[in-house]
Amino acid sequence: MSGTIAIVGLWHLGCSIAASWLRLDQRITAVEFDGRVVTGLREGRAPLFEPGVDETLAEGLKRGTLSVRDRPDGVRDCAFVFVAYDTPVREDDSSDLTPIRTALDQIGPYLATDAIVIVSAQLPVGEARRLRARLRQAAPSAELVYSPENLRLGEAMACYLKPGHIVIGAETTTAADRVAALFAPMQASIFRMNLPSAEMTKHCINSFLATSVTLANQWADIAAATGADFGDVARALRSDPRIGEKAYLTPGIGFSGGTLGRDLRVLDGVSRETLGGSAPLFGQVWDYNQRRVEVVARRAEAILGGLRGQRLALLGMTYKPGTSTLRRSLPLAVARDVLAKGATAAAHDPRADWRETPLPAGLQVAESPYAAAKDADLVVLLTEWPEYRELDFGRLAALMHRPLLFDTKDFLRPRREALAAAGLRHIVLGSSNQ
16 A cells, blocks of 8 residues: 555645655645635645645755645555544634534545545544544544644644644554554644544543633732733743643633634533533633623723724734734734724734625725824734734834723733833733723
8 A cells, every 4th residue: 555645625624734744855745626725725825824835845846755636546555544624614603514524424435445534633522433433434443533723823844743642543553543543743742532532532631721711810800800910920820840830821802713603602512412511611711702802992981081083003903913814803803893983994914815805894904004093093913923023013103093002912011111111101911000
């Protein structure tokens, strides 16, 4: 059997996985059924920006180590087949598993004897066993393994190649051994478990992070109401070894992108349907996050004495730095909220693909942060792009109608002296300095 790896589903996750294995000198067959994506891949372009991916795909095409197919028989003769769709998330944060199920049905008849299908797309707990049974009806010798991804937009290849740990969910020792051998170049700790345990591991990691974000936001609000500075509090918390330097302790507008919300919804569903609602925390965290987006308009109204007729400049519209995607981005929800309350708004982002999703009616797109800030009553920093720390704050202040900057992430704390020198008033969540 050929050692070629097939990857089915080439959006952000699939392209990041493909590029990572190309870096490890593997031969990759990319299987994608969307004609527009296929055209881009054959020109060395991923459908979503991720540092290093386009260059690696283009090099793979040039060297002949990457081939792009648009038919399911592209998996033929491959020992390992990754199903790597970015699991779609509906507006209510529930998972749409249609692409994963459809892909398995399509590739099943073409799988090689003893092929292993590695599902990296995110699954709700219990689904992997159902998918395994479904797969083995079409390919009785095939085995399904669940190895959930832990990638971060903007750092995907680094996360994949140096993951810290790898989870392998499998129903047989043989399948787990083969996948562990495949992942050996990553030199990471490997945790073997059954399929539901692997699914739960992903849910627990993401729900822990989501709860950390929510806890930090509520602490920050209490700090602001009592005269405390949560930025100082967070530094002390990170020094506690039980919490740690990398803890999610930055106040903000909540989590977005769909991933964390999806896991909360899965666990809340299990609580309600199986446990009679006796584990309510996950649903409560999700509900709180849905409302959190309103904090920007509330705080802006307090700063400006109302929003009607005020002009806002919104800096950073992707849900995190290092990506071009606007799908499920909370900054867009913020824009929609402030516009509905009578403000006008101009937005800037260094990488956003403005064509990807409908923009809120009335939102102006600016070519630079300075153009966005022209005549603004308030600049609102929503996404912590590194470029925004290097702004000419004097120029920014001179363009504004009122020199007020609302930093929702406390991202510009290291530049406080420069902000003050420029005459900009730096207002942050987690502080009463409005």
